[in-house]
Amino acid sequence: MTQTPEATKIHKGLAGVVVDTTRISQVNADTNSLLYRGYPVQQLAAKCSFEQVAYLLWNGELPTADELADFESRERADRALADNVKAAVDLLPVSAHPMDICRTAASVMGANHPLSEDSSKEANLKKSLDLFAAMPAVVAYDQRRRRGLEAVPARDDLSYSANFLYMTFGEEAAPEVVDAFNVSMILYAEHSFNASTFTARVITSTLADLHSAVTGAIGALKGPLHGGANEAVMHTFEEIIRAADGDDVARSVKTWLDDALADKKKIMGFGHRVYKNGDSRVPTMKAAMDKMVAHYNRPDLGELYKGLESAMTQAKNIKPNLDYPAGPTYHLMGFDTQMFTPLFVASRITGWTAHIMEQLEANSLIRPLSLYDGVDERQVP
């Protein structure tokens, strides 16, 4: 089969390939910086609510006081779960991964939506807000269902983050816990053409609807090489503690890591396709984690974090990514480990939908080529 010269250069994993421009975020691996619409993510995490950041990602500017008040009141009015979304979740076994629940819920929300097939900017902004507002209820409902607890209705007098924690745990969280959760939502919101965002853009490029793109993106995020790493970090910690069997955990870290690396295992929560000298989001998330370690009085977890990080630096010089401090933070807050990636979903809905709208502004079907290396042409006997 004849191939064009361009087609013969293989870009495995699309590594290093620039497929389009974007105005939403800038990841700069050389300076370890991440900007959302030009603002350093660290400043946004220190000074803004997640609602402000969602508005920024969708509209390109931070909201004025009036715009924020209007945005918040629309988000708060939109938090309830539709009956058939609850029914769909209830049909799924509690043995199903919570990411399967999120994926199904997003799909049902799409089927429900009166603007489902309308891909105008206005309709997509409305659908994005609806998903953003309702996804916490899906996650909280599923977390409680797994614990055999009744659902807690949303409160419209609480911020997005405070209400998320309230619906999950049935009581108001301490302000420092709400702050740490808000920081994690902001840091997880957007990261240019990562695997799940690219998935959303590929689906959008076929002119499929916004909910189809978000549903596909949730599937891409589930994998342990992407969003699934935050829960995998907690499994690693549990394995190390188990291996210590009551002895010194610090010693167990090194033995566990040596064995894992000898088995050629990837250590979850470390490494990144773009950042090779450390993830720009880690220091901010680590500071939030440290506050939670102090709040819940769990210095042991802080020590384990440090121990594995320094053993990994010594062994491979590979740095942590955002999932490394986020996993233990969510654990300390009381979420089950399997719920961590759904928390990432709730946040990243903002980035995905911003990219869906941007893709539609200058759409071109995303359809790469492949180089055939199967058997030569032959005849059916």
Ligand code: ACO
């Ligand atoms: N543990 C052990 N070795 C690693 C790790 C790791 N976490 N990450 C990279 N390496 C090694 C690879 O084995 C490889 O070594 P080699 O050259 O000797 O074969 C080298 O570093 C390059 O790694 P690649 O996997 O080729 O790098 P790539 O850019 O494709 O991978 C990835 C990036 C997938 C994130 C990888 O670092 C990884 O698997 N990390 C663990 C999963 C993880 O934490 N994912 C979260 C990503 S961030 C996010 O979603 C918020």
